[in-house]
Every structure is written in structure tokens, then in C-alpha cells.
Amino acid sequence: MSTTGLLGVGTRKGLFLFDRKPGGDWAMRDPILPEWEVNALLLNSNDPDHLMIGTSHWSWGPTIRESRDGGKTWSQTTLRDKDADGKAGGGPLKSIWQLVRSPDGQTLYAGVEEAALYKSDDGGQSWDEVEGLTKHESRPHWQPGGGGLCLHTILLDPTDPNRLWVGISAVGVFGTVDGGETWAPMNEGLPKMDSTGSPDENAMFCIHKMQLDPNQPGKLYMQFHAYKMPGDDQRTSGVFVSEDGAQNWRAIDNGLADRFGFPLGVSKKGELFIIPLHGDEDRTFTNGEAAVWRSENGGNSWQKTVVLDGEPVYAGVLRDAMAVDQSEPAGVYFGTNMGDLFASHDAGRSFARLNARLPRVHVVRAEVY
């Protein structure tokens, strides 16, 4: 299909693809797999017809699906084989939360609920659990967040294939420098959260999303579950940066309307995009004002772009429901849990609503071709 850009939207009921035509208009294709929840989506920057998705269904459970023809036909793989008794190893597999391809295209990773990391070296035909993570000594104390005990973020160091970071709710950050054999908690500087219920000081951090700075290996940004304990006057910080490979984190959320939120995006130029929500109680746009906040200086200061001026929107945005493409200026896209979809083609300075109202948006991904 002729496209200069592809926008993929995984929802509560199926996958929706939008093609950007020469001239800039978006055209939506027919719904794909509308019977299935799409929780993870991986586009291929070299091939707009190559799609991988993590699907699940309340009756039929989760698998990974792949299409080589733009979603017309699909094949399925399971993350793990059942043994002779029909039992699968590892913890319960409830959902596929994240699919990531290594910069050289040779390795795939999948993050799942209950929290575990899987790796494939054959293009997703077979998968092996990265057991060094789930055998970490803190594992018995891992507690779920509101979305479950999910491994929702996988970051790969583009300069070192053995170095990666993962984010688990409501547990924290783990990093490895030996390709996954051993892992270390990396939460220094984040607010400890007794409210996770975990007794382990290495595993009580409800992180919502992390991204790498594309220009500075070892620089990471994070949207955290800013919270307020009974008796506290203020919510904790919610947006953080690490400049030493997640060894230490410091807050970068001065001036934000709210510190709570889920997604975080970074452009090719290093601009940051977040969508603050009103606290962890209602998780909707602050005062019903749909807005994206942008920082051009690494979080030292933030500028607000109101997305729907004058129209109250009491919706939220889930952690993977925002994407930033590789254009300059960057394209920024997000979908709400009420199914509205917005796009910016000027690095977040203005947004337009796409002409579609979809099911609850779980994941948004975008590529330019």
C-alpha cells in the first residue's frame, strides 16, 4: 500500500492502521482482528507491511501475531511450549505488553504480564524466557500495579547489545550489562512507595514508562507514578531523568500542571513529550483540558499545548498510547481511553483530531517511509 507514514493503533477491539498519503492526509484502513485486544504493536521501519502485535482475548488468551502483508493475513506464535502434561513453565501468562526489535534487527524482546522478559533470535518463531530477571532475589516481593504485574518497557542500548533496561509495575527498573544473565535494581533517586505493598526496598517503585535519549546513550527519561500518602501535602515528583545509565534519577517536573501520567515520548532531536493526568485517583486530563506538555531542554522547563481548546475531555491516556516518529519536525500521536486519536506534525505545537472514534486505545506506534 502506498504510504509515506504509517500510524498503528492497538485497541481493546482490534488493530487500526492509518496511512499518510502524499499531501499529508491520513486514511484509515478497515479494522483488523476486531475480536482481539491488541496490547503491543511493533512496526518495521524498513517495511510498512511487516507488523507484529501482542493480542489477547478474555476467552482465548494471549499470543503474538505477525503479518507480512500489511495485516491481510496473520500467523501466530506462542511464547512458550507446553510440556507433555500440557503445562507451561513460568508464571501465568496473561498479556503481551511490549514488543521490541534490536537496532540490528536480529533480536526481538517481549515483555509480558505476569512480569517476565522473553527473547527471540529467529525473528519471533521461537522464544526463550530471560530467566536471570525472573530469578532475581526480589521476585517474591514483586507487586502488581493497576494494570497488573506487567513488564511494560524494554530499552536496548544502541551501542551495546548486552546492555538493556526493563520497567515493571509496580516494581521498578532493572538493568543488565551481560545480555540478561544478571540484573540489578536501578531505582536510586525515585520515591520509595510503601503503597505498593512490597516489603522490599529494591522493588517498590511504580514506574509508568521510560524512553532512551536517541542522542545520548545512557540517558533515560521516566514517567513515574507520582503519588501522595495520607497526611502528605504534596504529591511526589513524577518525571525523572538519569544521565548515568539509570544508576541515579533526578526529578525534572518543575512547572507541570500535574506530575502523574503514563506515556512519555522523545523525538529524534531530544524533545520530550508527556501527558499529565490529574493524580492517581481519577487519571483524567487536569480540569478536563486535554493537553500535551513539551520540553526542548531535557525537562528544565515545559510548554503546554492544549489539544482541544474549549472542549472538556475527561479521558486518560495509557502508557503506550503515545508515539513520536522520526520526522523533523517530529510527528507526535496519542489516543485516549475513550478512543479519540490526535496527531501533531509540528513537534507537538499543535494537534488535530483524526477522523475516527476507536475503541479504548492501548498502544500507538508511528513510522515514516
Place this chain on the structure above:
Amino acid sequence: MAEVTLEVPALLSDATDGATRLSLSADRLSTALVELRQRWPVLATHVLNDAGELRPHVLLLLNGQCTRWLTTPDADLSPGDRLTILQAVSGG
């Protein structure tokens, strides 16, 4: 061994190369599930949970009767028997 038919919902046919009627050889329900796991592992993932049991909203019918209520859970199979995988009614 009895040759039996396994009927699969169209929704799961991309786990069976497009087929919604399969044939398998088994003498009991339990051995039919073993063959299902071996020959169609992706289908088995959709039908069985991690413990190897039917998922909560999945039914397996034997000649139209729900196997959960059979007086002999691991029933004998006869040639021509029909096993049907079905999504349980899951509305409000």
C-alpha cells in the same frame, strides 16, 4: 484409536492453517487433548491455560454435551465422535 472430528471456532482458524474441522486419533478425551497439544500447539494455547486445564470461558463438547458434566470425565471416544471447542457465553 478412534478417528474423531475436532471442530474449531473460525476465530481460531489462524492457529490451524485456516481449518475449522480437524481429524485426530484418540481413545479417550485426555489423549485427544494430548494430540491437540502436539499437533496444534498454538490452538492448545488458546484452549488450555498454563496449568493444562480448559480456560475458564472455554467449553469442550463431546457430541454436543459439555464435557465438564460428563459422569466419566475422561470419557472413551468412539469412531465418528465429534469434539467441539466453543467459547462459553460470556455476555452480561
